[in-house]
Amino acid sequence: MNNSAPPPYPGMLTIAIFGTNMASKIQVEKLILGSSxxxxxxxxxxxxxxxxxxxxxxxxxxxEECPYPDQRTIDFMALSHPGPQLFILAMNPENSNHQAVVVQIKKLLNVFGDSLISHLIVVLPDEDCYNSLIHLRDKNHIELAIQNENLARKCKRWCEDHYEPFRFDFHDYSERVVRIRKLDLEQKRLNGHQMWQPDAEDTDGETSVTSGATSANPNGKPRNPFNIVLLGLSGAGKSASANTILSTAKANLKDCFRSEPSSLPVTTQCEEKTIGNLYGRLVKVVDTPDFFNKGIPDSEAQIDTCKRYLREQCVILLVFQLGRMTQTENNILGKLESKFGQNISDRTIVLLTHGDDLEGSLDQFIEIHDHLKAIIHMCGHRYHLFNNKSKDSKQVKELTKKIPQYKKDKNLKYQWQCPTQ
Known part of the structure; x- marks a missing residue:
């Protein structure tokens, strides 16, 4: 038997505090965070x-009762995704009897599942309350603790002893919904915004899951633009595809991106064009250089510029020329994630160009090209085909329907759906 101590838990420890008394929860929060x-x-x-x-x-x-319980649960799951290391139930002196504690525990289990019990600590206000509930620890294996200066140390030690964090089972809510909501909240935080919950009076009478559902936030201020960011290697057709999108918005020729056949990179810096309205927002189309081409001047500055677009609400179009899959393109998604973050695949649609060269079914083409098939799989099976010689706006309208969005169904459950346009 290996008697060595478990390794320290890597990274930041996520702790969720529940309970009916806010003063007790704030006291627990202060004890854990200390004066840092x-x-x-x-x-x-x-x-x-x-x-x-x-x-x-x-x-x-x-x-407590609220008009959007599903939204509240999804937001909590998003904030703590993939699951907290520790759940704390903070009890106050007037409500620390056996029945009150059991009722609160059952409510937690009803929402998050029975496996939560092994990640739960009931924090009690004093030693008398602790002693009166010691039977819960002995008979039901429920961890107990006291509100004191040792609480932070106890939480850290408990997480180290229980190396695997709690994992949501996603039985009632799609994990993709939770992950995209997590991204939405992270972007708000990076932009210095407060987390937002939908108001009762929504524009369509329904509760919206993302802030992109209407053209203004609850304070009546315009929302940030929605960015369509094209990434890919030189010659894949990024600029031509961006111009196809612009043409649907009836942009003038002078407003288009430079696009021409060339052995050298034509696009050497990030460029944007603002077009019309999508989901109640102004849309920016962002053309980017080939970040893996050594001939791009000041490439690190261009990467930083691209990151600013990606920190806002956006969709990424990862562009490939149909039938051209080099070794660099085979590994491009991993390389892009190393530059821009591992969550970019959650917002990516694989865009194939030169659709006029396709013979037969696109699905059949993908099925026999293993590297392309694997990239599409990592991007949530989202892919689209452009013929940039065509003037038919339908191909752009169909693309917009594949942009990751949420919509509430008639059963009041949140599901992953394409938006209707």
Whole structure:
């Protein structure tokens, strides 16, 4: 038997605090974070604070009635994705009896599943309460702790002893919905915005999951533009595809991107063109250089520029020329993720160009090209074909239907759906 101590838990520890008494939850939060500098953000239902070791998600009364319970649950899952290391149920002195604790635990289990019990600590206000509930620890294997200065150390040690974090089972909610909502909240945070929950009066009478559903935020201010960012190697057809999108918006020739056959890169820096309205937002089409071409001047500055577009709401079009898959293109998604982050595949549509050269079915073509098939699989099976010689706007309209969006169905469950246009 290996008696060595478990390795320290890697990275920041995510802890979620639940309970009915806000004062008790804030006290637990302060004990864990201590006096160190913290960063944070808030919404109607959550506050999130973090220091170098802990990320603390403190819920309001999570189980009280509200007009959007599914949205609240999805937001919590997004903030803590793929799952917290630790759930804390903070009890106050007036409500620390056996029945009150059991009721709160059952509510947590009903939402997050029975496996939560092995990741739960009930934090009690004093030693008397602790002693009165010791039977829960002994008979039901529920971890107990006391609100004191040792709480942060206890939480860290507990996470190290339980190396695997809690994982959501995604039985009631799609993981893709949660991951994209996580991206949405992260972008708001990077832009210095508060997390936003939908108001009761939505433009279509339904609760929207993302902030891109309407043209203004709850304060009436215009929303950030939506970016269509084209990535790919030289010669794949990025600029020509960007111009195809612009042509649907009836852009003038002078407003188009430079596109011509050439042995050298034609696009050497990030360029943008602003077009019409999509999902209630102004849309920017962003053409980019081949970031893997050594002939691009000041490539690091261009990468930084591209990152700024990707930090906003966007879709990425990863462009390949039909039938041309070099070794660099085979590995391009991994290389792009190393430059721009591992979550870019969640926002990517594979765009194939030279559709006029296709003989037979596109699905059959993909099926026999293993590297292309693998890239499409990593991008959530989202792909589209352009014939940039065609003036038919239908191919652009069909592309917009594949942009990742959410919509609430009639059963009030959130599912991954293409938007209707």
């Amino acid at each position: 500098d913290t960063n944070g953000m808030t919404s109607k239902d959550f506050s999130m604070k973090e220091n170098s070791l802990f990320k603390i998600i403190t819920t309001k009364d999570f189980f």
